[in-house]
Amino acid sequence: MSKYLIQRLLLVIPTFFLAGSLIFSATRFLPGDAAALMLGANQEPFSEENLQKLRERLGLADPLPVQFVKFWGNTVRGDLGTSIWTKKPVTEEIQRRLPTTLETLAISVALGWAWGVLVGVVAARKPEGWMDQIARSIAILGLSLPVFWVGMMSIVLPAKFFGWTPLRDYKYIWVDPVQNLQLLIFPSVILAMFLGAPVMRLMRTTMLEVLRQDYIRTAYSKGLTERVVLWRHVFKNALMPVITLMGLQVVAGIGGIVVLETLFAIPGMGQLLVAQALPKRDYPLIQGIVLVMALITATVNLCVDLTYGFLDPRVRF
């Protein structure tokens, strides 16, 4: 177990390193930088000399390999640099935003997994039955509707018919849990609908596949009840491929959160990226946000791999 765990943990490192390097190169090789933007904002005379000075001050004048080594050296020590614009440490900026994003992610992923798995099982019990038809229609909608449009409709329709508009005043969960949840529940439920749709489809397909296996017929002919067969034999075996997809849905969820935070004016990491870091080309902030996102993904994928061991006795660590 521990040997496998160590191997698996070591595998996270190259992925994490490559993801960070991809973003580092994207920010450096594409045209335009923060120094030019700052000069424009400060209305200082725009000269090559000023630009060069500012770049030196921001650490953007070093040769790229030097910047690269510095970036990783600091990152490994837990220092993500300081924001070019707000002059605050990036870790501090992210710390203020991370709890909100993690909370939304946790609620929506949990709800999405739950409905995807449960409805997938129920739908597979009677294929082409009315439950199956409804579940599949919802899943298709989940694949076809733009997530932000559904979010807009969830604001427009209640406002039109009940004169009710969502709150705009964000509070942390430890400050005011009720108001916090009132705000986050809409984006979370909407995102959950989308995240659960592919899970439901795959759950249904794999359930149907396992139901056709010989050992299921054996289980029934032993006289086991449908419930025992369905949950202990079919469900457990059908869950394996679904778990992989559930991990991928967490990554997709981060993408959805970026959009929904922007729409619902929720001060999370996605909003930080879209509204602040990117337009101002705040490289350290962009890198920091992306690295934290990659870390979340890596952790989730690690958990997914470890889950296999619990579900499938053939997988030995």
Added chain:
Amino acid sequence: MSNAPATTIYPTDDGFGDVKLRAQGNPILRFMRRKPLAAFGAIVLIVAALTALFAPFIAPYGFNITSLGDRLVGPSPGHWLGTDELGRDLLSRIIYGAQVSITISLGAVVIASVLSLLIGGTTGYFGGTYDTLFQRVVDAWLALPGLVVAIILVGLFSQSVLSLLIVIGVGGGVQQSRVVRSAVLDVKHRPYVEAARSLGATEIRLMLRHILPNIMPILIVLSSTGLGGYILAEAGLSFLGYGVPPPTPTWGGMLAGSAVQYMVSNPSMVIFPGLVLALTVYSANMFGDGLRDVLDPRLRGTR
């Protein structure tokens, strides 16, 4: 012959001669009969493409004609779907918006196909260290949400149709390359490939004449299911302000910026572009699903 069982849906299965086993009739009509929803999807996509092509002839107004007297009106005889805050006709903007959506999604499909063949095809075929290395890069790429990578690239690069098309296409290609790779791994050990190799076929010939044609169905299915995803990706980027800049109308762009401000007072501004967007993506998904069932049953339920 409508009650005759359609014995096979694989055109290639007919190869061995029994004429009676061959499915009857026009393949397009057969597809429409067996997969009505997919056929509906195909028709909607064709209509969308034609709309994009002939937008200037169909649209009642220009996409950027403002009429300050008719600001924010609801659906009315003069403006079937109403107008936006500058008095621009929504129907006309939706019609012109098809151009960007169709161009970007089709372009992204081409780029994604080529790229996934290059990455997935070669890594699957050659294997070894080259494969391992490349798969780590793909892992790293996929560790980040596609939308986040796309906004970063578009935000730092430029917001033009071309750069959006490339960014979306590359993202899709990296994702597809996994499926292409596993398809190549599956095909390359089949007896007919071994046979061709033992006859002295070169690597290039093996790849192009023996493997490529056999993974084409998978690529076609991936492309058709990808189409809807690319339209959504473009809309999502536009919504966040990283799409084709105004005044060019795009379906996602019509839902962004000022639309959020006016959506409660004038809901037709967001309802109609969203519905058109949803209908198009739904159609692409239905068409892709139908095509998948016909071309490659192994992929059923993978998405």
